Amino acid sequence: MAAPTTVAHGTERIAQELKRPYVLVLVLLAIVTVAEVQVPTLGRNLDFTTTLQASLLMTSSVVKASLVALYYMHLRYEPRLLSLLPVGPLVFVLLLVVTVMSH
Amino acid sequence: MAEAHAEAHEVHHRSIWPLTVALAGGFGFGGLATQMWPLVVIGIVLLGVGVGGFLWQDARGISFAVKQAAEEKPFVGISVRKLGMWIFIVSEIFFFTGLIGAGLALRVRAPFWPNPASSDFPLNVPLTAVNTFILIASSFTMAEAVHAAHLGKEKHMKVFLLATLILGTTFVSIQAIEYFKIFLEENLTPWPNPIRPELGSFGSAFYTQTGFHGAHVTGGLFGLAFLSVKALRGRAWPSRAETVEIVGLYWHFVDVVWIFLFPIMYLIGR
Amino acid sequence: MAYPTVVKVREEAALEARTWREVAYHWMTTTNHKEIGILYIVFSFTFFVLAGLLAMFIRAELATPGPTILDESRYAQFFSTHGTSMIFLFIIPVFVGFANYFVPPLIGAKDMAFPRINALGFWMLLPAAAMIWIGQADVGWTGYAPLTNRIYTPGSGVDLWLAGLIMVGTSSILGGVNFLVTIFKLRRPGLTFWKMPLFVWAMMATSVMVVMATPVLAGALTLAFLDRNIGTCFFLTTGACAAHSPGNPGDPILWQHLFWFYSHPAVYIMVLPAMGVVNEVIPKMVRKPLYGYKAMALALFGIALIGFLVWVHHMFTTGLSLTARAPFMFATMAVAIPTGVKIFNWLATIWRGSINFRTPLLFAVGFIALFTIGGITGVYQASIPVDYKLQESYWVVAHLHYVLFGGSVMGLFAAAYFWFPTITGRMYNERLGQIHFLATLVGMNLTFFPMHFIGLSGMLRRTFDYTNEIAFWPELGPLNLLSSIGAFLLGASQLIFFYNVIVSRYKGKPAPADPWA
DSSP, X not given: OHHHHHHHHHHHHHXXXXXXXXXXXXXXXXXXXXXXXXXXXXXXXXXXXHHHHHHXXXXXXXXXXXXXXXXXXXXXXXXXXXXXXXXTTHHHHHHHHHHHHHO | OHHHHHXXXXXXXXXXXXXXXXXXXXXXXXXXXXXXXXXXXXXXXXXXXXXXXXXXXXXTTXXXXXXXXXXOTTSTTSOHXXXXXXXXXXXXXXXXXHHHHHHHHHHHHOSOOOOTTSTTOOSOHHHHHHHHHHHHHHHHHHHHHXXXXXXXXXXXXXXXXXXXXXXXXXXXXXXXXXHHHHHHTSOOOSSOOSSSXXXXXXXXXXXXXXXXXXXXXXXXXXXXXXXXXXXXXXXXXXXXXXXXXXXXXXXXXXXXXXXXXXXXXXXXXO | XXXXXXXXXXXXXXXXXXXXXXXXXXXXXXOOHHHHHHHHHHHHHHHHHHHHHHHHHHHHHHTSSSOOSSOHHHHHHHHHXXXXXXXXXXXXXXXXXXXXXXXXXXXXXXXXXXXHHHHHHHHHHHHHHHHHHHHOOOSTTTTOTTTTSTTTSOSSHHHHHHHHHHHHHHHHHHHHHHHHXXXXXXXXXXXXXXXXXHHHHHHHHHHHHHHHHHHHHHHHHHHHXXXXXXXXXXXXXXXXXXXXXXXXXXXXXHHHHHHHHHHHHHHHHHHHHHHHHHHHHHHHHXXXXXXXXXXXXXXXHHHHHHHTTOGGGGGGGGOOOHHHHHHHXXXXXXXXXXXXXHHHHHHHHHTTOOOOOOHHHHHHHHHHHHHHHHHHHHHHHHSHHHHHHHTTBHHHHHHHXXXXXXXXXXXXXXXXXXXXXXXHSBOOOHHHHHHHHHHHHHHHHHHHHHHHHHHHHTOBTTOSOOHHHHHXXXXXXXXXXXXXXXXXXXXXXXXXXXXXXXXXXXHSOBOOSSTTO
């Protein structure tokens, strides 16, 4: 009984697999990384504060991590609930980091 | 009663390997704690034997996960093993939160933190930027390998698995070379040293975080090596595509950790 | 929510025919969730006895002021190993054991999701326990920095303690992942979340906490281990860290943050399964459906969620800013809301039920009463100004024992009696069970209630000798003696339990199909 659904699910998956923009994601990741590396020098020349540099870099990191999670780890193609598993606990991650940094 | 017995036997295969791996942990950690290095060696050997035993049993059809014919919502279609890996990744997120959070706590309280834009920054940013790209590229090849495995494209899968293995090994090697260089030439040590005393906190944070990340990458390399060897010898099994996918999930996770670690250690200064 | 009335399949005849080698091999290689559950339970109760013996030594020492039977360092080792063992080698694994045995049948699964990982989780506890007991660290169960640094605690005792706890943590994480996957994936078709037994809900909430909190402890232990052995400066402010790296020292408060980020949720990791047990025992024993099923399930997750937002209340006196402390104070007080919902619903379930006053129900009701005391003293202590007075005093010892003995252990005994017929196929001795309950109830209150007053008088926890204090507060003498007498009663009464369990295991009456009819 379970077998046919698994097979259907499998073909559906493969169809999705064909459309996956892996190369595009790689290019985006590379571009963002190149941009990231420029931040310290740019920051010095343009007098960016450390906080601003850190915010820029953390934002770009979140973008990169999301790209990897969504496309390479397939979260975009999985049931929404699966994304909740790694994303939900990030609230506590943030809370812990903010607390140890600010106490 | 005989029926119950037969069913019990079908479900419950015996395994000595859990005990072996646990003993490996005992010898390894016990040896580290008491600084009795022969015990650590025994631990490593037992770990190899135990994990090998697990995989050997797996190859003989005794899966890590129990089989269930029908399932209930909400995770229909996501296999037991894959869900297990995702939840394990959640726990790993928290492990690295502890380590990275500790580094950040040191940073905000340290009177000095090196700036990547200044000439005395101990780390090699360009080299590691290249290395970062190598790890990201290995994530790409891994995704392609998973893709090929699901489509049953044997040759593609082999090529991309090997590519991932090579890129990953390159990453760890470059990291190791950089460790040697900064340790010997830049005097960046995990403990505070008299030559560059201002780097005490930075050294502790840097080596701990990148070290544990490197250890995780190395663990992933063993998984990749296992899959590559199996693929090269032409061994296929029904759930292979899924196994490749699960190793891939772990590999991408390690990549995500590096995506955060790289700017934190190499690009954000003061 | 029908309870699986398991009629025990007897393998005794087959087992008796085997040689001891075959029996040993059988248990060493098992991947059966029930057998692993029994291994967990036997292991945990062994450490209940061992750590309980240490408690007897501690109370014997404190019965009178001045050094009597122990010296200071031995005393420190004993209370440290007592705390570590009771938490990590007894309460946490014993519920994992019961859950191993009962979660799969309750959700209609053949086994846990990963049977061999399940066995690995158990076996890792053995070397871990050996390390903790060989190490005999003397840093308390909290191992506060910088005391754990080699400068202050030379030798390998603390190293073994750290390494042992890393292994316990790994075992917990493996178990947590396993339970979550089992509960998410292996429910029989038709058994939706809202139809699951509440014990399963409790294990789900517990496992969520284990998976998210334990790795942070593992990280913190690792950092402490590196501080000791590599010379990193995470938690150390003195020694080489200060000498070579002026102004760059570590941060002992950081250890407390990381430690309590795990160890406060750990309290709920120990209490939620007990609540789950009480959720199962009470409806069965009062022959009435549970009042407010959904509220109970949500309350379990409410406690788990808020449990992650309160850890700083262990650190109110460390000089954090008020803005950092106040939210944690309110969050701590808010834990009382879902807990109150549960207590109200249990009472509402008992109300006008046809009450079957047998041992499991006695312990379940004992749980409600004693846990309420422990909970209320916790809310009281959550107030920052009050905490300044109570921090590190014997009041805290009283509070935590009301939560962990009055809560977790009473719930555990409820589980042990309630499921004894299912596990062994035999009945325990009801009269001995009731005597055990009475003696435990009296012994427990006699031991721990005076500690509230001892703490309010100003005696600090971990005190070895209170000769100086007694000069100012003469009431410390009789109160401590009373507490020690209670402790010996409590210790002795557990012998009744072990006698009952062991004898009934072999000679008890065969259990009827429904033991609680």
